[in-house]
Amino acid sequence: MLRVLAILFVAVLAYWLLVFLAQRKIAFPAPPLAGAPPRPADAEQVWLEIPGARVEAWLLPPLGAGDAEAPVLLFAHGNGELIDYWPPEFDAPRRWGMAVLLVEYPGYGRSGGSPSERSVAATMEAAFDWSGTRADLDARRVVAYGRSLGGAALAGLTRTRQPAALVLESTFTSARDFARRVGAPGFLVRDAFDTLTAVERFRGPILVLHGDHDEIVPTEHGRRLAAAARVELRLLPCGHNDCPRPWREMETFLRAQHLIEGR
Numbered sequence: 001m002l003r004v005l006a007i008l009f010v011a012v013l014a015y016w017l018l019v020f021l022a023q024r025k026i027a028f029p030a031p032p033l034a035g036a037p038p039r040p041a042d043a044e045q046v047w048l049e050i051p052g053a054r055v056e057a058w059l060l061p062p063l064g065a066g067d068a069e070a071p072v073l074l075f076a077h078g079n080g081e082l083i084d085y086w087p088p089e090f091d092a093p094r095r096w097g098m099a100v101l102l103v104e105y106p107g108y109g110r111s112g113g114s115p116s117e118r119s120v121a122a123t124m125e126a127a128f129d130w131s132g133t134r135a136d137l138d139a140r141r142v143v144a145y146g147r148s149l150g151g152a153a154l155a156g157l158t159r160t161r162q163p164a165a166l167v168l169e170s171t172f173t174s175a176r177d178f179a180r181r182v183g184a185p186g187f188l189v190r191d192a193f194d195t196l197t198a199v200e201r202f203r204g205p206i207l208v209l210h211g212d213h214d215e216i217v218p219t220e221h222g223r224r225l226a227a228a229a230r231v232e233l234r235l236l237p238c239g240h241n242d243c244p245r246p247w248r249e250m251e252t253f254l255r256a257q258h259l260i261e262g263r
Contacts, residue, residue: 024116024190045057048103056109057104063094072142074101075150076145078241093250116191117192121153144163151168151195165207165259178217
């Protein structure tokens with residue numbers, strides 16, 4: 001019995017060591033650029049400076065006439081995606097008069113650096129600050145919208161910056177909670193992404209959306225985030241990677257907060 005227990009103990013330690021060493025490759029599986037769509041003609045390429053690297057972003061202007069200073073939808077995607085695939089999805093908010101800033105992660109696509117919680121946080125701060133340097137963008141109406149890991153990244157932004165609103169879609173409560181699901185203790189996690197605490201502390205308006213049968217980030221994460229934000233969870237009829245853009249819910253939310261013009 002002691003021998004069996006010793007073998008099990010060594011096996012668990014080996015598994016934990018593997019998780020610790022491989023966690024950033026698991027958390028940040030940057031897809032290849034090969035086959036990615038080209039940058040649209042109306043998308044402005046932006047380079048964000050962070051310590052030791054430059055990170056790419058694309059600015060999509062509003063479609064049609066709008067305010068002299070357009071509100072900004074700052075978007076951070078999931079961990080297995082690139083900004084290259086997202087421009088066609090954002091025609092709706094652009095028709096509302098919003099500019100859209102698609103922000104890449106360090107080490108993804110054409111961006112330098114390596115992804116980590118610290119480098120991602122620096123990137124989101126740089127994107128937010130860059131929005132305030134443009135005469136055609138309204139720095140008082142920067143809405144942070146993140147999907148999956150992107151929601152955690154932009155919730156983290158609220159620790160140091162004050163976006164006008166925060167929208168979380170299919171986002172986890174923390175990377176430590178996620179690790180426990182696969183049998184790894186939380187103390188092994190190098191990039192905590194403590195979304196729940198950030199949401200509890202943020203005093204701006206929050207919209208929380210989650211798929212009603214999410215197979216990757218269980219819906220319970222969304223329920224806990226919504227409870228922390230003291231708002232109702234908006235359930236979407238989808239899993240994790242098959243959700244349609246929640247433009248109807250977002251438009252209602254943004255108009256109620258007077259962040260986009262009413263009809």
